[in-house]
Amino acid sequence: GQLLLCCKRPRGSPLSCSVPKQRSSWREKSIPEDLTRDPGYVGRVEYRNKETWRNEGPSILRITDLREEDSAEYRFTYKTDNFEWGHSLPGTTLSVTGLLVKVIPAGKGQRTLTCSTTCTLTDNHNPIYIWYKNRQPVKKDSSSMYSISSEDADSYSCTVKGREDLSSPAVYKPKRTSVSVSPSGEIVEGSSVTLTCSSDANPPVDKYTWYFQNKTFPNGFGQIYKISNFKSKDNRHYHCEAWNGRGSRNSTALMIILPECPS
Template identity: 35%
Template sequence: LRGSSVAFRCSYSYREGETVRETAWSKGHIKQHNWKRVELSDLASYENRSVYLGDRQHNCSLAIHDVQGNDSGYYYFRFDTDTYGWRSRAGESVHLSVTELSARVHPERVRAGDDVTLECGTSCYRPPGTVWFKDGRPVANLTFQAQPGDSGNYSCAIEGQESDPSDPVALDVQYAPLNMSIEVSQPGDVAEGSSVNPTCSAVANPAADNYTWYGASVSSSSSSAMLWVGSGQVLTLPPGKASHAGLYLCQARNSVGENSREALLTGYHTDSEYMYHRLSQNVQCLPGVFQEQCHDYENTMNMKNINNHLFPGHLNNLASCDHNTCVSKGESNEYSSMIAVQ
């Protein structure tokens, strides 16, 4: 295995009364298009990596540390005595085959929620002690249910040899649109006649390739009255009019599934002008979730909470939000406008 150490266990014998003067290991090597045996002591790549463990008696063992791919090949031993020399023949050589550590992810492409298994091994065996990394960070579980954040490059290494990991393999987790948001082209107050073009975005894998918009006017009191109003990430509305006020829903879709997001647009006007006004998403009444303290508004909101969704209706003077209910007080002849993203 690349990066590990290997030992050739070897013994030799000679005629009684002889004295061994020299021993050496060589490797079959192609040099200038010719194959020949080259002693390891003459190969710079083996310097400080090959260690002769034997002696000049009967032990001829050899160790090679930090094995590399180009260490693969045939190795030969020789010894010389006072009167003769011995060279190992082809059938007496040692063949070293260096394998790479391989990271495998099963399957490599999944959908969120599918089971994933990580396997680390070589073509010969599966090492007993391995560690895993995702984008360079340790991974604890070798079997898990895939989530969107699990996409990335995975590699493994022998425990204790973390600096020499396998080549990475990619895991692609596909999922339906998430983290949807709706933004408006012009923040703040926009005079009547100006354009307000909501933009819908989503995080998805593969990317969402279909955006559809639906809308319901302020006169409607349920989502069943919502009608198709456009396609694409940006909804192009005609210059602002009071009739544009209402609930808008963006639906994003990819090959895995779909998701949607709603935005409520209501109008603000006095006797002489009509304006759109966009408030921070921090000031909103979310079903089941209260993020920040609501502020006081002395206007009448054309909005109410129906079946845990914000739909057009009637609510006098939005004053505060609690856990799941919009609370109001007071009266006014003016209309406050809001784009509240749910």
Template identity: 35%
Template sequence: MNRSAARGFLAFLLSVPVLQGNDDWRVTYSSSNVCALRGATVAISCTYEYPDNVQYRPNTVRTLWLTKGDTYQPVDLEHDTDYRVHVESSCGEVRCTRSRCHGTCTLRIKDLRQSDSDVYRFSFTKKQPDGEYTGDPGVTLSVTDGPKHISVLSSPSGGIKEGSSVTLSCSSDANPAAEYTWFKNNQPLLWEPPHTFPSVRPEDRGTYRCHAENKYGHLSSNSIFLNVTSGIHKTPSVTVSPSGEIEEGSSVTLSCSSDANPAAEYTWFKEHEDSVKELGQNYTITNITSELGGNYYCQSEAHS
């Protein structure tokens, strides 16, 4: 159950005509049922006809729309406190040809509320005996909301290793069913939900969300971060600055890097020593002495 949600939406009933009446009096509704979005404007139309009895001219016709209760306890919408602020009706001029008179009327209900869900009937009267007629059973109006809930899920969730299979699914409470648009880092994707990565890659890492839309509204989901970790972790590389020979009393910085995704944690050791020298990607040694000389190495550890 359009894109502009409730604001400014106008629903016209263009369904197969529904005829109510007998051979002499008749009301033809443009539809017997209509579903509209809360907050929108709906237009319900009908035509009516009756015999042109010359002896009762002038044929002054009074028209009104009725709802609430049954046909024996109708309510004039334009004079009812629950409706008169957001209801208006308009009727065309009555025309009589070949002993029949015809008229048209339209009821517009603005800023629809859930309480407006009801059966609406058109009634007209004229100055002659038994000159009143109400078209039954009328038009059933159902007021609903657009999508109110939408979510996107990843299976599996959390850190996902490169090469594994991942499915992103999107769901909503849209009625009728919604059409979905997927986004990665706010860029639209040509996907249909659910979407499966048979073998996820590091470049698939990013923020995903979906957008649900039907003719009665639209809604965007929460965002989910697809964290793809590298399936193969290569040996970290070590560099030294400044390079070349190092003079006693100077400083030197050792740097460690790896292809870990997400970023690794680094620990520095000196060869033949068990104690940790430094934590972090860089290890700076100041005031170099001969005792500090030797082979240094780093260990990287990535958490999936």
């Protein structure tokens, strides 16, 4: 997405313009911060004829690749060699949002997907929604809600009819769940061993469960599980299970065995 802000100026006036973003981090709020010097806007802001400003008509700021963190108050100032104006003018408040699919439990074995946004995307007060399954349209004239089975491993996204150019991020169950161990080399008896569970998921994983020989660990519910004093009794298979609102996915088992000491 992109945003255009237009600021009118007197005809024929040679000006140097900037459109600052209001920030609490300013040393003095009366001093504007030029967007072209803000690292968060590198390559995404453009002032028309910024170097010369010889054109007449409105001065334009273009922001491309809009992000939610761009939501802020924007202000316009201009100055000549001996005059500066605009600090006291009201700013323009920008709110950037997007479509989002929320996952809600709906009875045993069911999930309700809800397509939501905080802004109005069309002039229609009762918009029609389109649902996508694995990026292919699956329901073209729908409401904002869609029911699926909790066992469904497909990915789902949504958009509003008439604004198919705007689509939500897809939601899907955890996938590519795996366990890594540190240190990765030979483990010495009595040493500390750290297990980490990784998974790709949207919504992000909100719960991890650890298993030792297919039995759950006591207090093994974080992404990282640490064994502070590894003994031979800790030999065997480890795996984890990643959960999010869509469902869960087990990792493959990881075998950890202490090397036998020479007699």
